[in-house]
Amino acid sequence: MPLVTLKNISKNFGETHALRGANLETRLGEIHAIVGENGSGKSTMAKIISGVIVPDAGSVEVLGVHPKNPNDAIAAGVSTIFQEIMLAEDLTVYENTFAGSDSLWTKKYSVAEKRKITGEILGRLVGEPVNPDAIVRTLPLNIKQWIVIARAILNRPKVLIFDESSAALDLEATNRLHDEMRKLRDDGSCVILVTHRIAELVKITDSATVLRDGETVGRLSKEEITEENILKMMSASSSAEASTQARKVISTEQKPVLFVEGCKVTPDAKPFDFKVHAGEIVGIAGLDGAGQTEFLRQLSCIEAPAAGQVMVCDSSVETHELASLAEAEDAGITYVSGDRKLEGIFPNLSVFENFGVALMDRLTRRSGVIARDLIGAKLDVEMERLAIKLGHKSDKISTLSGGNQQKVLIARAFARSPRVIVLNDPARGVDVGTKQDLYKHLREFASNGGAVVYLSSEIEEFYNFAHRADVFVNKTIFASFKEQDINEDHVLSAMFGRTGHIEFDAQVEATVR
Numbered sequence: 121m122p123l124v125t126l127k128n129i130s131k132n133f134g135e136t137h138a139l140r141g142a143n144l145e146t147r148l149g150e151i152h153a154i155v156g157e158n159g160s161g162k163s164t165m166a167k168i169i170s171g172v173i174v175p176d177a178g179s180v181e182v183l184g185v186h187p188k189n190p191n192d193a194i195a196a197g198v199s200t201i202f203q204e205i206m207l208a209e210d211l212t213v214y215e216n217t218f219a220g221s222d223s224l225w226t227k228k229y230s231v232a233e234k235r236k237i238t239g240e241i242l243g244r245l246v247g248e249p250v251n252p253d254a255i256v257r258t259l260p261l262n263i264k265q266w267i268v269i270a271r272a273i274l275n276r277p278k279v280l281i282f283d284e285s286s287a288a289l290d291l292e293a294t295n296r297l298h299d300e301m302r303k304l305r306d307d308g309s310c311v312i313l314v315t316h317r318i319a320e321l322v323k324i325t326d327s328a329t330v331l332r333d334g335e336t337v338g339r340l341s342k343e344e345i346t347e348e349n350i351l352k353m354m355s356a357s358s359s360a361e362a363s364t365q366a367r368k369v370i371s372t373e374q375k376p377v378l379f380v381e382g383c384k385v386t387p388d389a390k391p392f393d394f395k396v397h398a399g400e401i402v403g404i405a406g407l408d409g410a411g412q413t414e415f416l417r418q419l420s421c422i423e424a425p426a427a428g429q430v431m432v433c434d435s436s437v438e439t440h441e442l443a444s445l446a447e448a449e450d451a452g453i454t455y456v457s458g459d460r461k462l463e464g465i466f467p468n469l470s471v472f473e474n475f476g477v478a479l480m481d482r483l484t485r486r487s488g489v490i491a492r493d494l495i496g497a498k499l500d501v502e503m504e505r506l507a508i509k510l511g512h513k514s515d516k517i518s519t520l521s522g523g524n525q526q527k528v529l530i531a532r533a534f535a536r537s538p539r540v541i542v543l544n545d546p547a548r549g550v551d552v553g554t555k556q557d558l559y560k561h562l563r564e565f566a567s568n569g570g571a572v573v574y575l576s577s578e579i580e581e582f583y584n585f586a587h588r589a590d591v592f593v594n595k596t597i598f599a600s601f602k603e604q605d606i607n608e609d610h611v612l613s614a615m616f617g618r619t620g621h622i623e624f625d626a627q628v629e630a631t632v633r
């Protein structure tokens with residue numbers, strides 16, 4: 121019996137046709153994916169199943185009901201984990217985990233029970249103890265993501281929807297999440313997964329619905345879920361071709377454009393050296409908390425390292441220290457944040473304003489008047505280059521799909537004509553076709569003399585792309601791999617601090633520190 125049936129669904133937001141006669145059908149005991157390019161209507165579909173959005177046309181049946189609001193869907197057994205992490209930051213972990221579980225008149229559990237259950241469930245999900253009394257604001261992004269997941273699975277839902285919810289989790293954590301999904305499926309629930317992670321799709325989903333521009337273009341069975349099939353169906357124009365494009369050979373003989381010697385991410389960490397040359401793409405990997413995120417911020421001078429000085433080379437001879445963020449920006453170092461919501465966008469401002477904010481210092485006329493025409497022209501160029509999908513530039517950025525918001529941030533970084541671009545997991549929530557485009561633009565940027573430092577939580581992103589991958593363990597660079605040695609075996613083993621089966625060949629300069 122189908123659990124969720126969407127027939128001929130349409131939904132418009134003003135002039136935007138988010139869904140146009142789309143269909144979906146899922147059954148008990150399956151993990152079903154909804155895939156499609158950024159802006160193809162996946163989140164809108166997830167919100168319709170959850171009763172958050174009522175479609176303009178078509179019929180929705182979820183577990184025998186026709187949800188008109190979130191309460192209808194929840195009562196029927198639907199639980200949803202949305203793309204944005206929604207938590208009461210000033211409340212405790214257990215209060216957030218149980219938010220929405222108590223009705224106005226009845227309380228199912230005492231406070232002591234809630235704390236105990238929260239400790240148990242989060243301990244299992246996170247893989248280490250989490251204090252149920254901690255205030256959420258003080259916790260890192262990945263723990264916050266787990267709290268949202270814990271809240272959603274607490275009552276063992278019949279339909280559990282993940283809308284890009286593994287995006288903030290690292291590889292090991294994603295595996296734990298997959299175990300949890302399989303357990304729910306085997307217990308008879310249906311898991312609906314919205315994801316751009318192809319490896320994840322191929323690995324754990326039983327079937328998939330593919331959307332293109334708001335229409336369902338096909339339903340794939342497990343055997344049919346391959347990267348090639350998905351890319352082909354998602355977009356008539358997408359191709360996996362870009363990933364096989366050759367990397368340019370770079371010279372590491374020259375002085376690096378950005379470097380730091382004796383860098384300590386935290387006072388008690390082991391020091392390491394880091395450098396990136398013009399034309400070079402350096403991948404940064406590590407499990408959550410291994411120090412890679414802090415390092416990226418330190419390299420971009422957003423924060424100071426505990427030891428070591430970030431240096432920039434202006435020309436082939438001149439090097440100087442970067443003492444502040446302003447100096448780093450003047451030297452052409454640009455940082456793209458991975459935490460879009462917290463430090464990337466101004467949700468109440470338009471796309472134009474969010475893009476223009478980074479250019480105002482350069483594109484303001486002497487009279488103090490902002491050169492809107494010049495900013496607009498730059499935005500046009502970047503919108504076309506990155507295929508940013510939006511209604512009007514004056515629309516609030518928060519009305520854009522998640523992936524398109526991310527593209528605006530990347531566009532903003534490119535528009536500053538940087539020399540070094542430091543990206544913190546930029547492809548999170550970005551569709552496969554756009555990822556390929558992003559790699560292409562970054563390769564072009566590097567071939568024109570730019571340097572790229574690229575942190576990713578997906579190892580696959582480095583293949584055929586990075587010249588070098590540095591792996592963080594315990595707040596230091598534990599291993600570095602040259603391009604031909606960047607593969608899952610090597611990087612994964614290093615991420616777990618293992619080197620046992622890796623044969624390090626001095627000739628290819630893979631180094632373990």
Ligand SMILES: Nc1ncnc2c1ncn2[C@@H]1O[C@H](COP(=O)(O)OP(=O)(O)OP(=O)(O)O)[C@@H](O)[C@H]1O
Nearest residue numbers: 133138158159160161162163164519520521522523
């Ligand atoms: N509240 C809203 N107001 C205006 N437009 C909206 C709103 N919600 C969604 N849209 C638009 O509807 C379209 C589909 O958006 P949706 O978020 O469903 O896409 P998606 O496939 O989930 O994308 P992504 O992969 O980037 O998350 C997009 O063009 C988006 O800008």
